[in-house]
Amino acid sequence: MYELSNRHILLGVTGGIAAYKAADLVRRLRDQNAFVKVVMTLAATEFITPLTMQALSGEPVHLELLDADAEAGMGHIELARWADALLIAPASANFIARITHGQADDLLSTLYLACAAPKFVAPAMNQAMWGQPSTQTNIQTLSERGVQILGPAAGEQACGDIGEGRLLEVADIVSEVSNHFQCGALAGRRVVITAGPTQEAIDPVRYLSNRSSGKMGFALARAAAEAGGETTLIAGPVQLSCADNIRRVNVISAKQMLAATLKAVDDCDVFIATAAVADYTPVQVADNKIKKNAAEMELTLQRTDDILATVSALPQRPYCVGFAAETDDVIAYARGKLERKKLDMIIANDVSDQTIGFQSDENAATLITADTELLLPRTSKLNLAKQIIDQVGTRLPGHSD
């Protein structure tokens, strides 16, 4: 029994020199008992014939947006619904640009938009095309939207260049897609994560806030969803997007975040508090913009409720994970917070190193529980998030190795 047995894999092939490798990809997916349907762009058909792909997949190859044979003349919707996963391999620079910008001008790009299944994109192109800022920005955008980017690999290219841009090895593509269908560390679990800063209004145009970017919380939400968790992300005001399989609740203030959290944690298994919730909020919010008259002004603040401590004190509490961002005595402070708030786990961050943490894409941390202290060395926030989620998964009640 393979992870891919009986899975419906929709394979999109675009116009690049590596298109011939898509033939082998179909065979390897079929070896794992996956059902494979192939959709090709017009350019792809210049590199490999639809007949080859049809013979290997055992299914008609789809090329045209206007499909008279489809039941309601809407082949793209039928295919999108059929798919358990949409895999684009090879993905040309052009196709990556088109899907990043939401274009729908042929069958494959239209069904990309229509498809709610998990998406995998395996880029393949000349190293200079791959290195272009436009390509890199597009890839980053897709990745932030929850698309799994597979590769590319580095090495000698068909054009004679050496560098990054080769299609990832077919076996590696198959195993990445297959991993997705493995029972993840949080399969069957409900997870609630808070992320980002809060904004505490002073008057209709001013607020108190902090530098939290929300990136760590968004990375954790993605890792939790990829690990099979039914994930709710309660997000303060940040400019970040998340994948369709994450339920997102947007809030502004600490008070709103507490209310949204209490609503969401009912019946949940794991609560991860990454949000940098304001500790204090103005006692009064002026109805009108405060005028610049006096040389000094005083603002009276009151403590906000501690969301994490509130959740951890609930009678039916979930597994509670906190974050401690400190500049000195990081571990001792974090351990104190773990005990004071009765948490199950705390992730200690040294934010005195300004190259990691708050606005950065990288982070390093120490994972602390009552009986463990695990150093998680510097890596991308997504990698760090995956390691944290794995550790949480193994510590949940009912977990079996």
Ligand SMILES: Cc1cc2nc3c(=O)[nH]c(=O)nc-3n(C[C@H](O)[C@H](O)[C@H](O)COP(=O)(O)O)c2cc1C
């Ligand atoms: C011989 C040849 C090889 C090409 N190889 C690639 C490639 O490996 N990767 C890529 O992104 N574009 C490649 N291109 C350019 C694409 O074919 C072109 O951008 C095309 O519009 C892609 O269409 P599609 O994205 O709709 O499939 C190549 C073009 C030619 C003529």
